[in-house]
Amino acid sequence: MKIFKRILAGVAVVIVLVAIAGFFFLNNLRKGALPDYDKNLYLPVLEDEVTVLRDSFAIPHIRAKSEADLYRAVGFTMAQDRLWQMDLLRRITQGRLSEILGKDQLETDLLLRALRFREKSEKVLAQTSPEILKNLEAFCEGVNYYMEKFPLPPEFKVLGYHPDPWEPLHSINLIGYMSWDLTSGWGTEMVSHQVKNEVGKELAADLIPDMENHPTAIFPDFTGTEIPTAETFLSASMELEKLGGSIFRGSNNWAVSGKKSQTGKPLLANDMHLGLMSPGIWYQMHHVAEGSVNVTGLVLPGQPFVICGHNDSIAWGMTNVAVDDLDFYAETLNEDSTKYLLDGQWKDLVIQEELIHTKEGEIINETLKFTHRGPIVNRFKKANETALSIHWLGNEMSDEIRTVYLLNRANNWNDFRDAAKTFKSVSQNIVYADVAGNIGLQCSAGVPLREGTGIEIYPGDTSLYDWQGLVPFEELPYEFNPERGYVSSANNKTAPDDYPHYISHWYAMPNRINRIREMLEAKEKLGIADFQEMHVDVKSKKAEALTPVFLAALKGENEYTSAEKAALEKLENWDYEMAKESPAAAVFEVLYRKVAENIIEDELSEDLFGAVKGQRILIENMMLNALPDKNSAWIDDKNTPETETYSDIVNRAFSQTVEELSGRLGDDPDNWTWGKIHTLTLSHPLGVVEMLDNALGLNRGPFEVPGSFHTVGPFSYSYNNLYNVNHGASHRHIFDASDWDASKTVIPTGTSGIPASDFYLDQTEMYLNNEYHADPFSAGKVEEAARFKMKLQPVDD
Template identity: 50%
Template sequence: MGLKHKVVWIVFVLVLIVAVSGVFYLNRLKRQALPPLEGEIVLTGLENPVTVYRDEWGVPTLVAQSERDIYLAVGYVMASDRLWQMDLLRRVTQGRLSEIFGKDLVETDLLMRTLRMTEKSLKILDSTENPDILTALEAFSAGVNTYIEAHQDKLPPEFVILGYEPEPWKPVHSANLIGYMAWDLTMPYSAEIILHKIRQKLGDDYFRELIPDITGQHAVVHEELSGADLPDIGAVFQKATQKLDQLGAVVFHGSNNWVAGPEKSESGAPLFANDMHLGLSSPGIWYPMHQVVPGRLHVSGVVLPGQPFVVAGHNERVAWGMTNVMVDDMDFYLEKVSDENPGFYEYQGEWKAFEIQKETIPVKGQEPVEKTVLFTHHGPVISDFKGTGEDVITMRWLGYDISRELEGVYALNRANNWHDFREAAKGFIAVSQNIAYADVDGNIGLQTCAGIPVRKKGDGLMIVPGWTGEYEWEGIVPFEERPYSLNPLKGTVSSANNKTTDKAYPYHISYWYALHYRIERIREMLNNKEKLTPRDFMRMHTDYQSAMVQDFLPGLLQVIHDHREELSPAEAGALNLLRTWSGSMEAHEAAPAVFDHFYVTFVRNLFHDEMGDSLFTEYTRSSYLSRYAVDKIWENHGGIWVDDIDTKGTEESLEDMIWVTFQDLVADLGRKLGKDPESWEWGKLHTLTLSHPLGSVKMLDRVFHLNRGPYPAPGSFHTVCPYAYSLANPYHVNHGASHRHIYNLADWDKSYVILPTGTSGNPASPFYLDQTEMYLKGDYRQDFFSVDRVKESAKYVLILQNKQ
């Protein structure tokens, strides 16, 4: 063999060795953080052993002899499945994403620091009167830290890829997650500033037509109320919040819950359903868990990774589940700044100094960035985030005030009856929820739990003068005066982010309710049968029949029929699809694609010509805004937005706009899905991909299999099963049911649940996204609650020992 051939051979062997070594390294990196599922592990700090039973889906049931031990074990087990997600959410609340992701997250970090979550959380912990809660949080933190210390060389792959290690966990990090949920659930931040900009650009007439007509919304949560004892347009802010969405750290979208009482249930006991509609990404936002301390605690449901208490679920006597109230808990003030000294602002005839908050934000691979935020007594100056030009606008948000959600969730886990439930619900102020209730004694109810501001003047819709003092808050509505329903005559309660009460209620709650489509369909299905079963509730969870179609389709068909002589073959085919359609948004059907693409195109044709590119883009990112406006314009059969200002000398009617939109959508679907309308499928257009925060890097996705999909998706934002999308990015499904729970109070063991993702956040785990296909098919897993049934069904048993 010649020298040249020897060199080539040696190089080949070396490359092969490197490649094989790389494969071994990657395989080790993928799997190194997988937790043991069986056997025994020493967990320092335990007083007695804790048994961890896992079913075939990896869902843990922890059985301990004391509450301190249970929460210590919860911290350890949760960290073994979700440590990097916990750290990511912690960094979101602290404004420390730039440390691991780089400069693109600086504005996001500044926004989150402006919310002062840690400052509030420390105050809450300092003022918590129940020492058992603090003990639980300390034990949970100890369990997390024990896991971190024992796995410094076996961390989840995200830590290795991003080149950092997790810091010790503290109770304040758990408390911060409550603050983050409060921020993510607030409605006005994404709506009222956009409306302010539209008013500035186009005037009052255009502005007024965009305001929701809540007097016309007749489907209210409490049907039988029991009583009550032009500048740059926001580019910086949009980027800040979009980054959180891309990381899977944006939680809110909407939710459903409903309960059938004993007289409406085939079993003679209440039947309970909840599905909270949140961002769909991987890992999923909820961690399923079952906690047992015989004689002290027995609770099952979903936990937010990073804190130990069940947020929505049931114990031995009570079930509860949540939907967003959509309360307007945020106001914006135009401040008057001194011309002579810009460090001062006017309030009631006096000059007050701005509070200055200086932030040093570490950035990966670069020097730290120095930022400054100004505060008045109302709150932070948010103009820089919202792109409002020279106007100095501040934000008053209820989330800055002390609230007791952490104590409330702790108490819900232990509630025995309606009284206990309401006492726990008092803690919900910043996190605004309609919490549905059922108990084993046959009672059902629904409590509005929200801090509802009492304003001296106004309703919170407009940006108001901050210097006069006339638009200040005078407190919040007392808990005893917040709406609730208990055992209504019709035998059911339900909510779907819809209007809370009728006009008789003396306090203004919000403009920002969800429209009536989901709640009307839910109540139609509840009333369709005399007696309901878990199987009926499963069908309700996965119902794709649209009440919105019933409102819009007749008018659409009439306009197309009036132009029947002008139809092209493709347009005639699309018309025939709509004529014969049941109104169900099935993935394999063509008519749903025609209908929703009509809606999306209609929104663009209505608003884009007046707004222009950037303002229209910002407007469509707040999906609820356009829904209110389209509903109002359709109901009123026209309005100022209908005219196309680009067609000089012609004033279009609503019929004209519908006809042009139909022509546009057929041509566009022809380009997207083919020329023959019969071949179109909604699921080819409307898809779900469960994306990991690092999955946008294609090489990482290929190596670690981070993302899953795209899957054809049925439903839409207007169906009870809500595979929703942003109008700024149709038809990429980004929100939906983050879980589905059906609790059978006749026999807890005959309850059913499903997640869109899975128990584990580790892509190498068999429990990573292992429930996705079941979820998409509408299947469920049986959710055993009695310890005997848990033991019988356990596939894995792990003992956490207190000593060697």
């Protein structure tokens, strides 16, 4: 995820290790915080006894008599397993990383403070209902009791600090964290404008998505007015500095009704694609408060409610809508940069002094400036010429805490939609299934109402381009029980072209959704085994479309080396499966990138070329938009006297592909298997320090993996960090509405965040082998699966 990338880059130079003297000290450091899951404990914050059963993966199933006691136990249990991760996420939302990682995190802290997570959270907290607030406070009581009375995980000892008490505001701050991590436009829009400044409007237009190349809509039946074409997106004309890259994100979800299910009841699948790291972003839990709530699924460490999962009646899962939810404004400032011009009048900037405390003991005084829209962000984007402010959806009013609290208790479609209407800042397409046999899909998103398209950088000296609110929930697309018998989404285009509101142009390519729907329609009836195969499917629709195009360009009178002939033959005989054992997959993946690089590199400055590679969606759109036109001005290499054709570029790229693979894997193309270069390492934030990694066992890998960013089973990487996987399915869930106990799940890591635990990354092997474990829900199955039993008692017996 974006923020973790910043942490990983800086942490190596800030950690000062004390000498690890002797076996006993190291053993205590590693194991001192390991909980005994079978030991009954005294928790004076409780009102009644609470039972915590854990299965063979140490996933907690918590049963309490009241909601308050349930969430006290949730907080305590979560702290047992994920306390340092909780504190790290909290520090991210507070902009307090410098305190524990050092002053190299100064710019990250300032950016995070400029996003005003706290101010938004205070507004949410002020309107939070009494029952939700009571449960948030109960959660804090459980977390804080653990911090006061039990040993802390090793990261606290290594970094030399003690966590502050947990407050409800810290849980609500995580809304802002998730919203920022999933935002669109922060990188892509500025890069596309800089490209326009270097190469001109006509060429730059090829980097902007053309919706004609995105024919597959999530909600195909919504209608309205025409969406503007790509030509209108390039109206701004300003120089911008190089920006950092954003990390790819995606997700899949789908559900089938009883008419397409082997059970006669709905099946629902979800896999959200986020950063792959250790500890993983999700914590699996099952919550039961007698007569009140019975829900299981994924919890974000630091807040108490199930984000995605199922209860007795309904199941739900999420994918990112990719809303264009951030706009840039070119501001006009006065001479001393204390005022900005708006509608002919000078307005005072809000000037906010920030004190950054660092691990080195320094206190650094910095200044942040804000217009009525949001922060001035030049220092974070290295843009020096024109003052740029942003308006970001995360600062708009929403209440995701209310949504997930009510989803945990929803009984039907109406309850579900009522809950979903406040899920705005973290815009999601939420898939639905229930025990009554219904399926549905709801776009729950904050879609700005604005002039223009949202992609251009707006003039800030007029209020004409200010947001005029958000699209009402009632006008957002949804489907309920469609005749086809299924619903599905994969970050693709939300609605057809005549939908009346502009949502985005930064959608994922339609490769994953087209493959998902192809598999959904391949059989009349589908079962859990079919869904399992779909989750890990690595047949590439992108490769299926482009491989013949590349082969046609390679069919000339060329003199190929023996290695090139062998590589060509592998492409010719390929089934388009991105299997880790496949040499053809490696040839295609490298060839696609090499063709793109040969097309764009000669047109761009070195810095901008690197920035474009960091925004891979721009490259994907350029390839999709420019390749059908074999005469595109992008194709000719302007650094040579000849005029290159499309075929020339592909042949050059093919020769470079063979050279790269030979250099990496040797001269025999049979050994060029995709998995040998495409690997996943599950890295801990402190694992960049080799001594720590060796002493505590923080990182695991590298593991050979299949797939790519364009397959349903995704293992994604950045073009600026080739083939090192940084994103993928952060979980896999299959929910069976005919029998919740038949549901299946797996995460890439494990329950515990303590590296010495048997449950730290204990699900990794299953995940990599495309296996699942049971997800018991009924009281009988939970008891049957229990391997550990703990009673939390309000009085010391």
